[in-house]
Structures are given as structure tokens and as C-alpha cells.
Amino acid sequence: MVNIFTDSLNIWILIKVLALVLLGIYLVFAFVVIRQVKLMTDTLHIGFETSAKMLSYIHLALAILVFLTALVIL
Amino acid sequence: MLKSIDDPTSKRDRAWYNRFRMPDVFVSPNNGSQKNNSQAASMGHRNIFSAFNLYPTDIDFETRENNEKIILMLRQHPIINIKWIVVSVILLTGPTLLNVFGFFNIFPLGYPLIICLTWYLLTCAYALEGFLSWYFNVYFVTTMRIVDINFHNLVNKKVSDAEVTKIQDVSYTSSGFLGAMFNFGNVFIQTAADVQEFRFLSVPNPDKVAKILDDFMVKEK
Numbered sequence: 001m002v003n004i005f006t007d008s009l010n011i012w013i014l015i016k017v018l019a020l021v022l023l024g025i026y027l028v029f030a031f032v033v034i035r036q037v038k039l040m041t042d043t044l045h046i047g048f049e050t051s052a053k054m055l056s057y058i059h060l061a062l063a064i065l066v067f068l069t070a071l072v073i074l
Numbered sequence: 075m076l077k078s079i080d081d082p083t084s085k086r087d088r089a090w091y092n093r094f095r096m097p098d099v100f101v102s103p104n105n106g107s108q109k110n111n112s113q114a115a116s117m118g119h120r121n122i123f124s125a126f127n128l129y130p131t132d133i134d135f136e137t138r139e140n141n142e143k144i145i146l147m148l149r150q151h152p153i154i155n156i157k158w159i160v161v162s163v164i165l166l167t168g169p170t171l172l173n174v175f176g177f178f179n180i181f182p183l184g185y186p187l188i189i190c191l192t193w194y195l196l197t198c199a200y201a202l203e204g205f206l207s208w209y210f211n212v213y214f215v216t217t218m219r220i221v222d223i224n225f226h227n228l229v230n231k232k233v234s235d236a237e238v239t240k241i242q243d244v245s246y247t248s249s250g251f252l253g254a255m256f257n258f259g260n261v262f263i264q265t266a267a268d269v270q271e272f273r274f275l276s277v278p279n280p281d282k283v284a285k286i287l288d289d290f291m292v293k294e295k
Contacts, residue, residue, distance in 0.1 A: 033202070
């Protein structure tokens with residue numbers, strides 16, 4: 001006998017895991033952005049290094065925030 | 075005793091000489107480096123978002139040699155940014171539109187919030203990538219080389235350079251409504267180096283850039 005409620009629950013758990021995996025991959029991307037901005041600022045000294053690095057760190061902080069939010073409320 | 079205009083000796087003569095002397099676009103690195111420095115100091119400015127920097131004083135790049143002076147730093151005209159700015163603004167309206175069409179009603183509590191946050195995060199990443207790609211993709215004309223620094227999609231980096239003595243031909247195009255309106259275009263530089271053609275794409279004042287590079291060719295011959 002198929003339990004609709006249990007199956008539905010499993011689907012949402014699966015979606016939650018999938019969402020967390022995707023957000024985890026996005027976290028890796030956010031780290032890559034930081035590395036790339038560091039590469040850019042090491043290559044060029046054109047007066048925006050601190051702000052560019054700050055933007056990349058803010059981006060990483062937001063990615064972590066979204067990941068943790070998803071972990072808690074999904 | 076008559077004094078040559080090119081040899082100002084008295085204080086008054088030097089002042090007159092400096093006031094009316096035509097600026098040199100390019101001074102060979104082998105002579106007049108001190109003059110070049112003082113001129114650079116007077117012409118350089120600190121607009122960090124400028125796409126056309128003549129004699130920038132506070133700009134440097136990784137492979138620049140000690141006796142190498144930057145004459146020109148270029149990046150694409152700021153109007154090029156309009157594409158990612160418009161797309162970002164449209165993307166920002168996405169969650170509102172999805173909510174209007176009832177897309178979030180099919181999800182349990184909590185999911186709409188995560189979808190919205192992720193959507194805005196991706197939009198931020200897109201805008202950040204657009205800005206950084208514009209800002210850090212630059213072209214240099216120095217007293218020794220032309221340098222093209224390219225970062226593709228936040229992952230790849232490519233630096234090409236060619237000695238100014240190897241420049242063979244310079245041409246430029248300015249086409250399209252935006253190009254004509256905002257005075258930007260492409261400058262094509264044929265060289266005898268490993269990279270046979272340099273393309274300075276969508277740079278402001280392509281005629282001036284071509285003129286500066288033409289001066290190089292004339293002075294090096």
C-alpha cells in the first residue's frame with residue numbers, strides 16, 4: 001500500500017538535500033570568485049583592489065548565509 | 075646673445091618654455107625620462123573608473139618592468155556595462171513576478187524564501203562578474219610594449235604583449251549607434267610578434283588611441 005503522506009515527505013526531503021548540495025556547490029564557486037579576484041588584484045593595481053576583494057567576501061558571506069538558512073528552515 | 079628655445083637657461087625662459095611647449099605623446103625611454111615623469115605627474119588623474127587614462131600615475135601591472143612607463147590604460151567604454159545592468163535589474167524583478175503568477179504556492183513553507191534568496195544571490199554573482207570583467211579587462215600602451223590583459227568568466231586569465239617596435243599597422247573602427255554617440259570603437263593592431271593582432275575592443279576615443287600608436291611607429295622608425 002502506498003502512503004501518500006510519506007512519499008510526499010520523502011520528495012521534499014530529497015528536494016532539500018538537492019537544494020543543499022546545489023548551494024554547497026555555489027559556496028565552492030564563491031570561494032573561486034575570491035581566488036579569482038585575488039588573481040585580478042595581484043595582476044593589476046588600478047585602484048579598486050580593496051573594494052573588489054570586499055565585494056567578493058560579501059558575496060561569500062551571503063552564500064554562507066543562504067546555505068545556513070536553507071539548512072535550518074527547509 | 076640669443077638663446078635657443080630648446081635650451082632654456084634662465085628661470086623666466088624655463089617658465090615660458092614649459093607653458094607653451096607642445097606635449098609629447100610618446101617620449102623614448104632612452105632619453106628624457108625625467109621630463110616624461112613630470113609630464114606624467116601633471117597629466118595623471120585618479121578616476122578609478124575611467125576607461126581612457128593617459129599617463130596614469132597610480133596604475134601598475136604585474137609584468138611591468140622598472141624602467142617601463144605606462145602611457146595609456148584603456149578598458150571598454152562604460153556604456154558597455156548597460157547590458158549586465160539591465161539584465162540584473164530584470165532579474166531582480168524575477169521573484170516578484172513568480173509570486174504574482176502564484177509559483178510559490180506549490181512549495182511548502184520556507185522554500186519560497188530560499189528560492190528568493192538564491193535568486194538574488196545568483197543575480198548578485200552575475201552583476202559582480204559583469205562588473206569585474208569590465209573593470210579588470212584592460213589594455214596598456216607603455217613605452218616598451220602593448221599589453222592586453224583578459225579575464226574570461228572569472229576563471230581564465232590571458233596576458234598578451236608585443237613590443238612597440240613590432241607594431242606594423244594600426245587601424246580603428248567606430249560603428250553603430252552607440253559607438254557614434256559615445257565615441258568608442260575597436261582598435262586593431264597588427265604586429266610581428268607571436269600574437270599577430272591585438273584588438274582593443276570598444277575603447278573610448280579610438281582615433282586618439284590609433285594616433286598615439288601611429289606616433290610610436292613613426293618615432294621607432
